[in-house]
Each structure stands twice: as structure tokens, then as C-alpha cells.
Amino acid sequence: MIDRARVTAQPVALLGPNPTLRMPVEAFDYVAPRSLAEAYAHLGNGRTSLLLAGGTDVIVQLREGRKRCDQLIDLKHIPELMRFGFAPDGTLEVGAAAPLAALYEDAEVLRRVPALVDAASIIGGTAIQSRASLGGNLCNASPAADSSAALMVLGARLLIGSASGTRELPVEELFAGPGVNTLQPSELLVQVRIPPQPPRSGAFYLRFIPRNEMDIAVASAGARLELNATGDRIEGARIALGAVGPTPLMAKAAAEALAGEVPGEEAFARAGELAAGVASPITDMRGSVAQRKRLASVLTVRALRGALQRAREAR
Amino acid sequence: MARTYVQATINGVATDFLCEPRQSLLEVLRDELGLTGTKEGCNNGNCGACSVLLNGRLVNACCVLGVEIDGAEVTTIEGIGNPDRLHPLQQAFLEEAALQCGVCTPGFIVSAKALLDKEPHPDEQRVRYWLAGNLCRCTGYDKIVRAVLKAADDMEPARQ
Ligand SMILES: Cc1cc2nc3c(=O)[nH]c(=O)nc-3n(C[C@H](O)[C@H](O)[C@H](O)COP(=O)(O)OP(=O)(O)OC[C@H]3O[C@@H](n4cnc5c(N)ncnc54)[C@H](O)[C@@H]3O)c2cc1C
Ligand code: FES
Numbered sequence: 001m002i003d004r005a006r007v008t009a010q011p012v013a014l015l016g017p018n019p020t021l022r023m024p025v026e027a028f029d030y031v032a033p034r035s036l037a038e039a040y041a042h043l044g045n046g047r048t049s050l051l052l053a054g055g056t057d058v059i060v061q062l063r064e065g066r067k068r069c070d071q072l073i074d075l076k077h078i079p080e081l082m083r084f085g086f087a088p089d090g091t092l093e094v095g096a097a098a099p100l101a102a103l104y105e106d107a108e109v110l111r112r113v114p115a116l117v118d119a120a121s122i123i124g125g126t127a128i129q130s131r132a133s134l135g136g137n138l139c140n141a142s143p144a145a146d147s148s149a150a151l152m153v154l155g156a157r158l159l160i161g162s163a164s165g166t167r168e169l170p171v172e173e174l175f176a177g178p179g180v181n182t183l184q185p186s187e188l189l190v191q192v193r194i195p196p197q198p199p200r201s202g203a204f205y206l207r208f209i210p211r212n213e214m215d216i217a218v219a220s221a222g223a224r225l226e227l228n229a230t231g232d233r234i235e236g237a238r239i240a241l242g243a244v245g246p247t248p249l250m251a252k253a254a255a256e257a258l259a260g261e262v263p264g265e266e267a268f269a270r271a272g273e274l275a276a277g278v279a280s281p282i283t284d285m286r287g288s289v290a291q292r293k294r295l296a297s298v299l300t301v302r303a304l305r306g307a308l309q310r311a312r313e314a315r
Numbered sequence: 316m317a318r319t320y321v322q323a324t325i326n327g328v329a330t331d332f333l334c335e336p337r338q339s340l341l342e343v344l345r346d347e348l349g350l351t352g353t354k355e356g357c358n359n360g361n362c363g364a365c366s367v368l369l370n371g372r373l374v375n376a377c378c379v380l381g382v383e384i385d386g387a388e389v390t391t392i393e394g395i396g397n398p399d400r401l402h403p404l405q406q407a408f409l410e411e412a413a414l415q416c417g418v419c420t421p422g423f424i425v426s427a428k429a430l431l432d433k434e435p436h437p438d439e440q441r442v443r444y445w446l447a448g449n450l451c452r453c454t455g456y457d458k459i460v461r462a463v464l465k466a467a468d469d470m471e472p473a474r475q
């Protein structure tokens with residue numbers, strides 16, 4: 001018989017340090033600039049940098065050896081990057097490192113830009129949303145990132161800053177490929193700007209996952225519809241797809257085909273077919289090419305239905 | 316290896332420690348501070364075993380760096396109730412048999428506390444969605460959800 005007392009009395013020291021608590025193999029420095037100017041100076045000091053917002057992507061990537069850096073620059077002590085609010089012209093300006101939970105808990109954001117909340121409130125679970133940011137979600141450049149397609153249909157623009165000044169970029173031009181964005185090493189994303197939405201318009205974002213929550217999109221779609229004054233014709237549309245290509249994609253032809261049409265199932269079904277045409281998915285552990293193409297069409301139709309309902313409520 | 320000096324308030328106690336920038340808050344709590352109530356499961360943000368409160372917000376300690384908590388307040392499972400006076404959530408977990416192996420339990424209690432601090436009367440669906448980032452391999456979740464709802468009820472008179 002096993003002597004239980006002896007087994008449990010085994011000194012922990014014999015087992016050594018917990019072998020599974022792994023830290024990144026390579027050490028790095030941590031800096032926490034208090035201003036953008038200070039952050040730009042760190043970016044320009046010749047060392048390899050990574051930026052740290054909520055850390056829900058980058059800390060895991062460093063630990064797993066998928067990324068490395070000499071210095072990690074924490075953005076959360078820079079006030080401009082943590083703030084969000086509506087400018088006098090109605091633009092929602094979101095600091096790149098502001099946590100998603102703060103954003104979607106804001107009643108005004110929910111009322112005025114519900115499609116952003118569709119995306120922000122499904123990224124990870126509660127603990128992830130306490131830290132994860134739009135800036136991190138976008139700059140990490142996953143084709144499946146939930147905020148991308150939502151921000152693309154909302155016509156969001158990005159304020160990019162560096163020591164030599166600022167520039168603006170439509171959000172869809174940030175993505176270069178899986179995990180790769182178009183920022184220069186000297187640059188960082190300062191703000192996500194969502195312009196005031198057209199009158200009589202509504203936008204909606206959704207994804208397909210096999211679970212109810214806490215999963216990465218197999219495919220996703222966002223849509224925005226603008227109605228005419230009488231509400232019986234579509235004046236304009238935007239459609240974007242996630243996780244069906246190397247970057248999130250705008251489905252231009254599908255959106256253009258909706259202009260002038262009667263809002264409803266017939267037009268939406270055709271837009272869904274056209275949207276599936278731009279999808280160039282891969283087969284991986286989350287889904288197959290055929291499934292993702294089919295999903296691009298189905299999710300486009302559902303996003304359009306959601307957008308139509310919101311557009312009608314806005315009238 | 317260069318270590319950084321960090322000062323924080325942990326479970327209400329002013330605490331200082333040295334750590335490497337690459338060490339997670341989870342490693343700091345367990346290996347540097349001996350607070351082993353916070354568990355490691357996946358070490359990548361998916362399981363919630365390492366749930367702690369950082370300035371009142373629920374976070375995964377494995378996805379936070381130790382150096383990031385300088386000046387912050389952290390609450391771990393050690394700061395919730397004590398053996399003589401269990402928190403209503405801890406009492407309810409016992410009464411509802413909401414744990415088996417117990418590895419996920421500290422995370423669930425911390426996560427559920429964050430919910431009840433914010434919303435004293437969540438419904439079942441709200442509890443399930445809130446706890447979606449906490450995984451349990453043993454219980455099948457129903458007992459955990461029941462325990463959280465019971466704790467919410469039990470805490471009612473205390474609030475008045
Ligand atoms: C358990 C779990 C579940 C998840 N679920 C989802 C999900 O459902 N949907 C989803 O889309 N994602 C999901 N993610 C991924 C991740 O949480 C999101 O992408 C999140 O929004 C990243 O934001 P962050 O602030 O944590 O980024 P960080 O990890 O801090 O940064 C991400 C990357 O962006 C760079 N970066 C950050 N800020 C800037 C900036 N201002 N300028 C330039 N570069 C910058 C960083 O250097 C890094 O390379 C999940 C992650 C985990 C761990
Ligand atoms: S150990 Fe942190 S979420 Fe699993």
C-alpha cells in the first residue's frame with residue numbers, strides 16, 4: 001500500500017520550479033512612455049521594438065517565441081491613446097489602446113455606433129475585453145480580427161503618428177497579409193476615427209463560430225445600408241468579410257449591386273452570392289474552403305438584414 | 316538578468332518585488348510572492364484559471380506582465396474571504412458542489428466576484444456569458460452557474 005503521508009509530504013523543492021510556467025526565452029526591456037513624443041523617441045532609438053496595448057496577442061506571441069523584441073513599449077500610460085469620445089462633428093475618436101470593455105459599456109457608443117459594439121463585445125471573454133484594444137486587434141492584422149470588418153463598413157479612418165508627423169489611412173489599407181500591417185517601424189496607430197454615419201443608415205457585424213462565445217471567427221461579415229428618404233430603395237451599401245482571405249476584404253461588387261434596389265431578401269441573396277465571389281479562403285483547423293465560401297454568402301445576407309433593421313430604426 | 320523594482324497593492328497590502336520584464340503577473344504571484352491560489356492552466360488567455368482583478372477589472376494574469384502592475388491594485392483569490400469567514404461565493408460553491416478537482420475554482424470565484432460587484436442580480440444567461448472565459452474540465456458548469464446565482468441571492472440581505 002502506498003504510504004499516503006509520505007507521498008503528500010514530498011518537499012515541493014524536489015519537484016523544482018513549476019516547469020510549465022514558461023516565460024519568453026529571450027529577455028527584453030519594458031518602457032512605459034508618458035507621452036506620444038516619448039514613445040516616438042523609443043521607436044527611433046535603433047532597437048527592435050514591439051508595442052504593448054492590452055497584451056492579449058503580443059504577450060502570448062512573445063511567450064510562444066512567435067515574436068521577439070529588444071524593448072516592449074507600453075502604450076497604456078499615454079493619455080491620448082486611452083481616451084475615446086465623440087468630436088463636435090460627430091466623429092467617434094477612439095484612442096488606439098483604450099480597452100474594449102470601456103468602449104462597449106458606454107451608452108452613447110452603443111446608441112450611435114452599435115455595429116462597433118457587435119464586434120468589440122465578442123472579442124474574447126470578459127477578462128480579455130478588460131485589456132484588449134481596437135489598436136491591438138487591428139495592428140495584429142489577423143484576417144479573422146473581429147473589429148476589422150465592422151470598422152471597414154463604418155468607413156473608419158486611422159490616425160497614424162510618428163516623430164515626423166501624422167497621416168490618415170482608411171482602415172482597409174492597414175492590412176498587408178496574415179499578421180502583417182502596413183505601418184513603418186517608426187509609426188504607431190494613435191486613433192481610430194469613425195465618421196458620423198449617413199442619415200437613414202444602419203450597420204451590423206456578425207461572425208460564425210462553432211461555440212456560443214470565446215472563439216475565433218470561421219468567417220465573418222459586416223454590412224452598412226443607406227436607405228432613400230422614403231425607405232423603399234437602397235441608396236448605398238458597404239460590405240466587408242473577415243477570415244475568408246489573407247486580409248479582411250471589401251466586397252465592392254456585392255455592395256454596388258445593391259444600389260437602387262428594393263431592400264429585402266431578393267437583393268440580399270444576390271449580394272450574398274457576389275460577396276462569396278471575392279472570398280479566397282484557406283482550409284485550416286477552423287473550417288474548409290467550401291464552408292467558408294458558403295459562410296461568406298450566408299453571413300453577408302444576415303449582416304444585411306441586421307443593417308436594414310437598424311437603418312429602419314434610424315429613420 | 317536585469318530585474319525591475321515594482322510597487323503595487325496586492326489584496327490590500329502594499330507590496331514590492333523585483334521581476335524581469337518578461338515574467339507574467341501569474342509567475343510573479345506564484346513564484347516571487349508565493350500566492351499560489353491563482354492557478355496556471357493554458358498560459359495563453361483561454362482558460363481563466365489565472366483570473367485576478369487588476370484595478371477592479373477582471374484580467375488573465377498570464378496575459379499581464381508583472382512590471383505592468385506598478386502602482387496598481389491587484390486582488391487575487393487570497394484576498395477574497397478567508398478560511399474562517401468564507402465569501403458567499405465560496406460558501407455557495409461548497410453547498411452546490413460546484414467543484415471537483417478544484418483547479419479552475421479560484422478563477423471562477425474571482426471572475427464571478429467581478430460580475431457580482433458590478434451586477435448584483437445577473438440572470439443565468441448573463442452568468443454563463445460572463446464566465447465564458449473560465450473553463451472547467453470536471454463539473455459541466457451547471458453546478459458552477461447555480462452556485463453563482465445562489466451567492467447572488469445569499470448576498471442580497473447583506474447589501475441592504
Ligand atoms: C483567449 C483569447 C481570445 C481571443 N478572442 C478573440 C476574438 O474573439 N476576436 C478577435 O478578433 N481577437 C481575439 N483575440 C485576440 C486579441 O485578444 C485581440 O486581437 C485584441 O484586440 C488585441 O488587442 P491588444 O490590445 O491586447 O493587443 P496587443 O497584444 O497589445 O497588441 C497586438 C499587436 O498590435 C501591435 N499594436 C498594439 N497597439 C498598437 C498601436 N497603437 N500601434 C501599432 N501597433 C500596435 C502590437 O505590437 C502587437 O503586435 C483573442 C485572444 C485571446 C488570448
Ligand atoms: S492560465 Fe491564464 S488564461 Fe489559462
Ligand code: FES
Nearest residue numbers: 415416451452453
Ligand atoms: S473542478 Fe476540475 S477543472 Fe473545474
